[in-house]
Amino acid sequence: MAASIKMDELLVTWLSSDNVYENVLNLIETYRQTASQPNNKSNTSPPSSPSRARKGGAIDDDEKDSSSISAAQKSKDVTIPPFYRPPGSLVNGKKAKPLRRSRSDSFDSDQSWDGVYSADGNDDYSQSTSHSNNSNTDSKKSKSNNNTASNLSIKEQVKKTFDESGKPMELNKNSKYLTIDNFVKITKDICTFPTFFNRPLYKRILYLWNTQDIKSQSGKLIIWNEYLNEDLDIGSNPAEDDSSNNEQDGENKTNTKKKEPNELLDQLDKYITYDIFKWYWSHEMEDYDIQERFYRLLKKPHEDYVGKDDFGPYIKELLRDHPGLEFLSNHAEFQDKYAVTVITRIFYTVNKCHSGRITSRQIRRSDLLSAFQQVDEEEDINKVTKYFSYEHFYVLYCRFWELDHDRDYKITREDLLKYADQSLSHMIVDRIFDAAPRPFGLQEEEKDNDRDSPTNDSADGSDSSKNSKTKNKSKNGKVKSARDYLTYEDFIFFMLSEEDKANEISVRYWFSCLDVDGDGKLNNMEMRSFYALQQHRMQTLGHEHIPFEDMLCQMIDMIKPKSDDHVIVEDFLQEECVPVSGALFDALFNLNKYVQFEQRDPFQERQKREDEFETDWDRFACMDYNRLAMEEEAREEDAMEIDWVTVDDEDEDGEDFNLGLGGSSEAPF
Numbered sequence: 001m002a003a004s005i006k007m008d009e010l011l012v013t014w015l016s017s018d019n020v021y022e023n024v025l026n027l028i029e030t031y032r033q034t035a036s037q038p039n040n041k042s043n044t045s046p047p048s049s050p051s052r053a054r055k056g057g058a059i060d061d062d063e064k065d066s067s068s069i070s071a072a073q074k075s076k077d078v079t080i081p082p083f084y085r086p087p088g089s090l091v092n093g094k095k096a097k098p099l100r101r102s103r104s105d106s107f108d109s110d111q112s113w114d115g116v117y118s119a120d121g122n123d124d125y126s127q128s129t130s131h132s133n134n135s136n137t138d139s140k141k142s143k144s145n146n147n148t149a150s151n152l153s154i155k156e157q158v159k160k161t162f163d164e165s166g167k168p169m170e171l172n173k174n175s176k177y178l179t180i181d182n183f184v185k186i187t188k189d190i191c192t193f194p195t196f197f198n199r200p201l202y203k204r205i206l207y208l209w210n211t212q213d214i215k216s217q218s219g220k221l222i223i224w225n226e227y228l229n230e231d232l233d234i235g236s237n238p239a240e241d242d243s244s245n246n247e248q249d250g251e252n253k254t255n256t257k258k259k260e261p262n263e264l265l266d267q268l269d270k271y272i273t274y275d276i277f278k279w280y281w282s283h284e285m286e287d288y289d290i291q292e293r294f295y296r297l298l299k300k301p302h303e304d305y306v307g308k309d310d311f312g313p314y315i316k317e318l319l320r321d322h323p324g325l326e327f328l329s330n331h332a333e334f335q336d337k338y339a340v341t342v343i344t345r346i347f348y349t350v351n352k353c354h355s356g357r358i359t360s361r362q363i364r365r366s367d368l369l370s371a372f373q374q375v376d377e378e379e380d381i382n383k384v385t386k387y388f389s390y391e392h393f394y395v396l397y398c399r400f401w402e403l404d405h406d407r408d409y410k411i412t413r414e415d416l417l418k419y420a421d422q423s424l425s426h427m428i429v430d431r432i433f434d435a436a437p438r439p440f441g442l443q444e445e446e447k448d449n450d451r452d453s454p455t456n457d458s459a460d461g462s463d464s465s466k467n468s469k470t471k472n473k474s475k476n477g478k479v480k481s482a483r484d485y486l487t488y489e490d491f492i493f494f495m496l497s498e499e500d501k502a503n504e505i506s507v508r509y510w511f512s513c514l515d516v517d518g519d520g521k522l523n524n525m526e527m528r529s530f531y532a533l534q535q536h537r538m539q540t541l542g543h544e545h546i547p548f549e550d551m552l553c554q555m556i557d558m559i560k561p562k563s564d565d566h567v568i569v570e571d572f573l574q575e576e577c578v579p580v581s582g583a584l585f586d587a588l589f590n591l592n593k594y595v596q597f598e599q600r601d602p603f604q605e606r607q608k609r610e611d612e613f614e615t616d617w618d619r620f621a622c623m624d625y626n627r628l629a630m631e632e633e634a635r636e637e638d639a640m641e642i643d644w645v646t647v648d649d650e651d652e653d654g655e656d657f658n659l660g661l662g663g664s665s666e667a668p669f
Contacts, residue, residue, distance in 0.1 A: 113281055115153025154190065154281060161185050162274050169273070177271035180235035186277070192290060194376035196317040197297070202235050202272060203227050204297060205280045210268040212279075220302065226265055228313070234270050294369045295360045305357035308343050308440060314372075315339040318388075324381030325390065337488075341393040344492045347439050349387070352505060356440040385618050391625040392617075398628050400491050410485035416494075420592060425533040428589035431513040432486075432494060439489045498590075500617035501582025507572045510585045521566040527552065530588040537591050546598070555584040582616075 110116075152160070165185065166176030178186070180202050187198040207227045211220045226232065269276065285293055298314075299306045319325050319335050328335050350366040351358050363369070371386040378384050382391045403415040416429050486494065497506035516526050531548050538545055558580045561571040572581040586593040613619040 110153060111286060113153070113155050113278060113286060115155065154286075155278075157190055158186065158274065158277060158281075161190075166274075169271075175273055175275075177273045178235075179237050179271065181237070183235070183272060191285065191293070193294070193297070194372050196321045196376060197314060197372075199235075199317055200313045201297060203232070204301075205272055205276065206234060206269060208284065208301065209276050209279060217302065223264070223268075224301065230316075232265070234265075235272070291364045291369060292360065295363045298358075298363075305359055306363070307357060308347065311343045311346065312339065315342055318375065322375070322381060323379050337397055338390065338393050340488065341396055341492060342387050344439050344489045345387045345392075345496070348493055348496055348505060351439075352508075354437040354439065354441070385614070389621070392621045394628065395621045395624045396492055396495060397488075399495060399624075400488055403491075409488055411487075411491055412485050416486065419498075420590075423590050423592035425530070425537070425589045425591070427530055427533055428513060431516070433483050435515075435518075436490075436513050437493065437509060439493050496617060499620040500615050501585055502579045502616055504573055504578070507578065507581055508569060511569045511572065514585075514588065521568055523566045524552070527588060534588065534591055534594065538595075541591075543591075543595055544598075551587050555587060558583060 162176050162178065165182040166178055167182075169175045169177055180199055183202050184195060184198045187193050187201050188195050191197075191201065193201060207224060211223055214220050214223075227234075284296060288296065295306065298310050300310060316335075316339065319328060319338065325338075328338065346368065347354075347356065347358070350362050350368055352362070367386065371384065371388070374386070375381065375384045375388045382389050385392065399419075400411070403411055403418060405415065413429055413433060416432065417424065417426065493509070497509040500506055501510065511522065514522055514526060514530065516529075528548055531551065535545065535548070559567065559571055559577050560574070561567045571577065572584075582593075583597055586597060608619070611619065613622065
């Protein structure tokens with residue numbers, strides 16, 4: 001008996017749903033009460049198990065005693081609600097309440113379409129858990145009073161929105177639809193997504209609705225590719241469509257190219273009606289929590305992961321609608337680079353395995369959704385230091401542009417050696433190119449190189465292959481491989497790890513570079529080989545010579561590894577060691593930071609701990625952005641003193657820095 005109770009208690013600790021938790025507690029209490037009854041003589045099976053008929057059909061006295069329990073109580077004892085209930089399940093003839101994995105404040109209100117799970121006794125578990133729900137009634141009421149919309153069911157909220165903002169259909173005046181502009185209220189208030197998710201959400205709903213009866217996967221992909229088109233005529237105001245069509249009558253070439261897909265989409269619904277959204281809510285929203293909804297909206301419908309291209313539509317909408325990025329409206333080049341920077345930073349933080357595929361579990365364990373919601377509510381884009389800060393993008397891109405002298409958007413080993421006044425050693429630079437994690441792997445680069453290989457040359461594509469070969473050739477005439485250069489995305493990974501070594505991602509980044517033999521252990525031989533170059537550079541530059549044994553002893557005292565023979569990555573990730581783990585890395589390959597560490601001022605270190613910055617990267621980005629801004633202002637002042645005629649002549653022949661466009665655009669602040 002004690003063993004059975006122990007197993008029930010372990011089961012309770014595993015479950016996370018409130019309803020399941022309370023119901024299992026009731027089962028345990030019922031079990032104890034039934035076990036303590038004197039008339040119950042059965043010791044071979046628990047009271048919650050059903051009666052077992054013998055082969056001959058006879059029932060002994062013990063089973064007769066156990067059958068005296070009422071049928072209602074027996075069914076109550078043996079029915080344990082599942083941790084996950086399939087969507088659309090029926091319990092007691094009613095639609096079962098969906099069981100969610102996690103609890104969130106935004107899900108205090110009833111998420112069913114008809115509001116059948118409100119505190120009115122309609123819940124199939126309301127009677128068994130009424131004694132526990134009464135204690136939480138006051139707190140739930142106080143939260144629901146803060147939002148009057150939560151008192152209404154989803155059905156009533158949607159119906160109210162359609163009545164206020166909907167427009168009557170042409171064929172059926174009794175039915176109304178919402179345009180993309182009028183759909184924002186549902187996106188923000190009902191679906192709880194950021195405002196700039198409105199257009200992608202609108203397209204996703206129509207795509208799922210229009211392809212629900214299509215069984216061919218290839219047919220779905222054709223329609224999906226058409227929905228990715230930014231110029232797709234869906235959800236716009238019919239009056240605006242007429243005016244835009246009149247302006248585009250002369251564009252025959254464009255119309256002929258899009259004639260076939262337009263004919264296909266003209267047969268599908270272009271506006272969201274009440275019935276369409278009701279269908280979408282029941283299939284994609286009702287049975288999932290906010291994190292799962294966010295994940296299912298980001299990923300492609302036919303994939304089980306989120307790729308880098310999946311963020312593109314949402315970042316474009318952010319650039320279009322956010323007031324803090326309005327100044328970039330006339331700088332399409334910077335918009336693309338900003339989007340690449342944001343997406344790469346997301347993968348740097350969320351996709352810690354660097355597979356290029358974000359899973360549902362990784363989204364749940366990250367702050368990605370809260371960052372999207374924060375940037376939607378914050379007008380100053382630079383206050384959202386997670387992923388979206390324009391100042392951070394400016395610092396990353398300017399540093400990349402300073403090193404990319406040949407303007408091919410590729411950083412070579414010689415270019416990276418110049419980073420931060422040549423602070424990195426040759427050995428660590430080689431390891432960065434050979435072993436450092438890449439944000440999206442090497443698949444795309446390897447494919448490009450395969451296309452450029454002589455075996456893939458053809459008579460029709462000889463010119464293009466020659467051009468691609470010439471572009472990828474290095475100074476010695478050899479074709480560059482994927483590991484011979486860093487792309488802008490790879491450089492973002494490097495710089496984020498270099499300027500902030502006090503986090504798990506950067507620790508793993510540099511540990512993989514230092515672990516030459518790949519055994520997961522950093523031994524004295526490997527550390528000595530890296531430090532030997534540091535010693536040579538210290539002697540050459542006239543710095544104080546620090547023996548390897550003294551440096552290692554100091555670092556071991558700070559990190560406190562479990563083994564005296566080697567250091568593993570888990571030693572760096574100890575809570576008290578993460579803030580100082582960068583000191584060992586700097587000692588092995590970054591001379592400038594190591595010298596600063598040895599000559600550090602305790603007063604300045606205390607100021608760093610008490611300043612407003614949350615991470616070392618935030619502090620570095622703020623200081624470097626101010627430096628770049630001052631340099632830009634100085635260049636503008638110098639240009640004012642020069643004759644404008646001379647400036648115009650020089651601009652035609654020369655090339656300025658101007659944030660990466662060869663003088664074609666100014667650096668937008």
